[in-house]
Amino acid sequence: MAGDILTALCRRRSCRAFLPDPVSRQVIEAILDAARWAPSGGNLQPWRVIAVTGSERDEVVRIAGEALFSGASEEGEHFIYPPDLWEPYRTRRFANAEALYAALGVSREDKAARYRWVAENFRFFGAPIGLFFIIDRRMGHGQWAQLGMFMQSVALAAEAEGLGTCLQEAWARVRETLHGQLGLEEHELLYCGMALGWPDPGHASASMVRERAALEEIAEFRGFGD
């Protein structure tokens, strides 16, 4: 069992191409029912999630497409990346994008193809299910971190069902537009989306080579040799 969890942690990867096959409400419920056991400080459970499919999904996609076309990002103070990203994060972000475009066979000069690919975010990369993760604006950084734990739990539970996921902060770019469409309260904020569905293993994006900083770069071990 413990081995299953380690395997799932390493096997989960962002899926950016999906088969059109539907995913039943029962499966989504089972995933969210498991993920709600994610831990949170004081057991606040500072999260809410909205799942959309069918016509509801299509409407969100339509509205987002219009908003993107008409203008500026709606990230606001909760930006996707801090401005003027510094090292080592700047290089990691660049390398990540290049690895994806290399898998897709899109060159650096082909700005139109890159733009089209970014726009794929706003159709959930073709996934039949979209999830939106919502937090109370009054919460602090601790609760934001815990929302992340909930999101990872959803991704791992989906993995256990053989489903693919991609977390999508890109949706923050249209968060004000979707606020009304999703019927959010004044104090609520759309943080992140997630594409969820059956992976298309034959798609070029599935061959993207992923990287991580080495363990020595992110972890220190003290007192173990004593």
Ligand SMILES: Cc1cc2nc3c(=O)[nH]c(=O)nc-3n(C[C@H](O)[C@H](O)[C@H](O)COP(=O)(O)O)c2cc1C
């Ligand atoms: C909170 C969060 C938001 C993300 N937003 C996006 C996104 O908008 N679009 C996208 O293609 N990938 C997005 N990703 C996926 C990351 O690029 C991906 O997790 C990272 O490159 C590591 O690759 P892996 O998930 O395949 O291991 C997001 C990931 C997280 C955790």
